[in-house]
Amino acid sequence: MTVVREVPRRCVVWFGQPESHEQAELIRAGWNLRIADVAEPGGVGMRRGDTVVALADLRQGGADRLHALELMMADHAWLPWLTLLSAELPTQDPQVARVLLASVDFFTAPLDLQRLLDKLTLIGSNHLPVGHADIGGMTGRSAAIQAVVASIRKYAPVDLPVLITGETGAGKEVAARALHELSARRHRPFAAINCGALAPNLVQSELFGHERGSFTGANARRIGHFESAAGGTVFLDEVGDLPLDAQTNLLRFLQEGTLERVGSSQSISVDVRVLAATHVNLEQAVEQGRFREDLYYRLNVLRLHMPALREREDDVVLLAQHFLDSFREHHNSCARGFSHAARQALRSFAWPGNVRELLNRVQRAAVVAEDVMITAADLDLEDAAQLHAMRLSLGLSRISAERDAVVACLRESRFNISECARRLKVSRVTVYRLCKKHQLELEQLR
Ligand SMILES: Nc1ncnc2c1ncn2[C@@H]1O[C@H](COP(=O)(O)OP(=O)(O)O)[C@@H](O)[C@H]1O
Ligand SMILES: [Mg+2]
Structure with missing residues (x-):
């Protein structure tokens, strides 16, 4: 006798328009995908035991779509909602803030697909947020x-x-x-x-x-x-x-x-x-x-x-999100995630105190944040955000490359700070900050 057992399905109902590589990625990871139209709400179409996660895609469409989605989220409040924001939508806008607060988690464009898949898996398996390589409480995927x-x-x-x-x-x-x-x-x-x-x-x-x-x-x-x-x-x-x-x-x-x-x-x-x-x-x-x-x-x-945190840039945002999620399990915080600039600052900072410092900064930021998105200022990392812009303009993809570039430029400028600043197209203050960040002692280098 064969017993036909219905395997519970896992389904993402995507309100909006996923890009083709996003669809492919979700399907490859074992998720069924239903693309739903906000303008024509219908049944979600699922069976008992299925895992269904709704995704509100706010990358396109203006206030109308925002409004329709807000109504939909209220109707389906029992569904776990994820929200995908366009970078332009102001998170301080009360309507946007309401949508974000109604969602389990949110993402900003461009979409970090791996983080989305991690989150879906967590919701799907009903686990508390845990990290990737997670053995014995060790988070990281670098x-x-x-x-x-x-x-x-x-x-x-x-x-x-x-x-x-x-x-x-x-x-x-x-x-x-x-x-x-x-x-x-x-x-x-x-x-x-x-x-x-x-x-x-x-x-x-x-x-x-x-x-x-x-x-x-x-x-x-x-x-x-x-x-x-x-x-x-x-x-x-x-x-x-x-x-x-x-x-x-x-x-x-x-x-x-x-x-x-x-x-x-x-x-x-x-x-x-x-x-x-x-x-x-x-x-x-x-x-x-x-x-x-x-x-x-x-x-x-x-x-x-154990590698220093600056040698694992790929882990910094993941760890930060993990610490924020854990913090929220025990404390109230309006913060749900990190702004685009904050993420860049997190990746760009040299983390002299490593993971412990990251944990402290995230907890502090979760307390002081006044918005659903933690800012670089909440993390006290405004300098790092500025330095990140410089790194991009110099085409330096990694922190170690930044240090090498600064040392090389200092040498080429014969340790004349003004000359080095001119070459790097930054202010003198920034050159000093860079030296401090990379623990470069000018006296010793000379
Ligand atoms: N990979 C990791 N995932 C999650 N938390 C971590 C990770 N590495 C360190 N931590 C946290 O960072 C802090 C410092 O870690 P710890 O092991 O005490 O560092 P060390 O012994 O090298 O000084 C602890 O709160 C620890 O829980
Ligand atoms: Mg220790």
């Missing part, structure tokens, strides 16, 4: 983050230490958690310890525990982080800050799998995987005698580098 994710998948099941490098805020701890979550240890503890934050005289006792009376103030036995995390993972953040005596004990633990509590000579076997992170150059610390070379080799068996 080539750089995909490579990181591939390494994490490879390293997670192996019980060896991993040394995670990268700038502050780049996501080292996120990566460590992902390694833990994807390992067989995921149901056991994950202990994150910031070695730089521990008082130097208490490091040993914090990590490995102590016996009662082992030092003044040790009134009771204390179990250290390694023992409490038995079966799980210990993440030693800023491992370069570990004092030398603690380094010796850590090395011993890595070699033998045993530790001794302070004030005891009894060895205890503990099963813990060690992950370590550093934002300083450990090789240099080894050369300077601040870090044991043998410990360095033990920790550095597998290495994972």
Whole structure:
């Protein structure tokens, strides 16, 4: 007997006119497409269990279409609506603002098709907004983050230490958690310890525990982080800050799998995987005698580098939208997305504080925004928006290209700022801003 089961369909009802490549892209991604006319509203035509998402296309047609759509949205308020805006439509206009507020999310022309497909998939699978490469809370689709994710998948099941490098805020701890979550240890503890934050005289006792009376103030036995995390993972953040005596004990633990509590000579076997992170150059610390070379080799068996955010321009807007969506789950904000100029500023900024800085700026912007679209000013990135215009006029597609171009131009102008400004067709102030942005020390370059 064959059971014919109707597969629930996924359908986008597009009020307006999609372009042919947009149609093709949606169909390729498994969505049925119905093109509907705002002027002639009819039934949407679906079966129970189907996923239907409505898309209000406001790229063409003026106030009439806006008005008809507003009525339609009110009629079909139960449908998830997405809105596609022409760049010219002012989002402050009360009618536009009402349409945007009635929609789950909106997009501006030119349409970011990948973001649209991501959003449709989310609505279709009824999930909370999550990112793309999403493993263990790691959002991103850039080539750089995909490579990181591939390494994490490879390293997670192996019980060896991993040394995670990268700038502050780049996501080292996120990566460590992902390694833990994807390992067989995921149901056991994950202990994150910031070695730089521990008082130097208490490091040993914090990590490995102590016996009662082992030092003044040790009134009771204390179990250290390694023992409490038995079966799980210990993440030693800023491992370069570990004092030398603690380094010796850590090395011993890595070699033998045993530790001794302070004030005891009894060895205890503990099963813990060690992950370590550093934002300083450990090789240099080894050369300077601040870090044991043998410990360095033990920790550095597998290495994972978290790229700086400016090296993943493709992730910035995606992450910003992700942080905004998460913020809105718990707080009120009229903001739904980012204006065109804000997106450009986001991509153009050098992000010295990496993902952490992006998170902070987006949260602040979500609070201060007075419009459905977060502006470059809300993000405090007006400079970046101006610099972006310069980048475009110079035909520099990436930030690294911008830095190279500025250095080259400074050299050609013999470090005469006025001459460099003339050549770049920007103001002197902008040249100084560019130097600051790319951490270029004129004195050192000269
Ligand atoms: N790929 C990512 N996706 C989502 N959030 C991220 C990502 N990378 C970093 N974050 C967030 O950015 C902040 C800084 O990350 P963290 O791992 O603490 O950086 P680091 O340890 O390198 O200083 C955290 O709030 C973290 O949740
Ligand atoms: Mg950290």
